[in-house]
Amino acid sequence: MKKLCLILALLWANLGLGQTKVVSTFTVIDYWAQRLTPSSISHKSLIPSGGELHGYQISPADLRLLNGAKRVIGLNPATEPWLADWAKANHREADVIWLNPDPSQLHLHAWLNPNEAKRMVSALSLALTKSFGTPDNESQVLLNELLKEIDSTALTIKTLLKAIPESQRKIIVYHPNLESFAEYFGLQVVATIVDSSVAESADPSLQRYSEILKLIKSQKVRVVAYDEGQSSRIAQQLALDGELPPPIALSFEYLQPPGKEGDTWPSMMILNARRIAEALQK
Ligand SMILES: [Zn+2]
Structure with a gap:
């Protein structure tokens, strides 16, 4: 045995x-x-x-x-x-x-x-x-x-974004994650709140904060986004100071658990694109 x-x-x-x-x-x-x-x-x-x-x-x-x-x-x-x-x-x-x-x-x-x-x-x-x-x-x-x-x-x-003129497709994101999406779909990432894609939780310096605020006004940025699950504090403040609607949450870093919207690659991509398109249209 x-x-x-x-x-x-x-x-x-x-x-x-x-x-x-x-x-x-x-x-x-x-x-x-x-x-x-x-x-x-x-x-x-x-x-x-x-x-x-x-x-x-x-x-x-x-x-x-x-x-x-x-x-x-x-x-x-x-x-x-x-x-x-x-x-x-x-x-x-x-x-x-x-x-x-x-x-x-x-x-x-x-x-x-x-x-x-x-x-x-x-x-x-x-x-x-x-x-x-x-x-x-x-x-x-x-x-x-x-x-x-x-x-x-x-x-x-592309269909979701079609109605938005190219000059209005301007967005500020929390960490540098949107470049390859923006390149393909014709969006413009005007600035990222933090520079590094490694230290996601770090806050920007006061100088950087005011630079971003200036860009929001001079470039007529329409949307500020933050990473879902991370702190939205700085994004909220920027939107407030920049006289924009409240920031939107984007979740491009992982798929959602099975059964939840965003649990596949297409559903994750479309969910985020819809949030961006809706915010840009406001
Ligand atoms: Zn990332």
């Missing part, structure tokens, strides 16, 4: 049963990984819904999840340095799939730009197909569905 138990335990370990096969660093990538793999391949996001890449620190439970994964998907060693460190320390570099080779400011939040999204899911599909030996035609069907979904999301958002 003891021997049988031991054999079963070894088999369990060898097959990797009970372990998550594809671990993604955050919910947006996990959504794509799940869409691109057959349902038999288990998947999980390391950072759960509500958590952000910025300031994340690896926990012992997360370490176990990483160690047990067959493949780990991240954006870029600049956005997830802890993953690059883990891969190096454990000689797992070959098992990490990086989706976004360009770490410039414009592309730090590359998942918000439909062209970048399509590029990333195409690369991801190729890497996952190779990793799990999924038949090519099966992978192609899954990829095509996802590419179509991205195109139709982009079209819906």
Whole structure:
């Protein structure tokens, strides 16, 4: 009996049963990984819904999840340095799939730009197909569905913004996360309240605050936004001092929990675009 138990335990370990096969660093990538793999391949996001890449620190439970994964998907060693460190320390570099080779400011939040999204899911599909030996035609069907979904999301958002003249599409956001979205959809991010995408909770200096206030007036900015779940205090004050309507909450950093609006990539994108469009139209 003891021997049988031991054999079963070894088999369990060898097959990797009970372990998550594809671990993604955050919910947006996990959504794509799940869409691109057959349902038999288990998947999980390391950072759960509500958590952000910025300031994340690896926990012992997360370490176990990483160690047990067959493949780990991240954006870029600049956005997830802890993953690059883990891969190096454990000689797992070959098992990490990086989706976004360009770490410039414009592309730090590359998942918000439909062209970048399509590029990333195409690369991801190729890497996952190779990793799990999924038949090519099966992978192609899954990829095509996802590419179509991205195109139709982009079209819906363009329609939402259509009525707003380009000269009025001016917005101030809390941290530098909207550039790649703005570039694609023709919005203008006039300023960000904080400079760094790492220290999200830091307040701007008094000098920066008055510079932003001046920009609101000289550029005729129409909307101030803050990151949902983070403090809205500075944004509220700016809107008040700039004689604008109250700031809007945007949530581009993660997907909502299942069942809530914003729980998929298209629904997250459209939810935020609708908030922006409504605020710009006021
Ligand atoms: Zn961000």
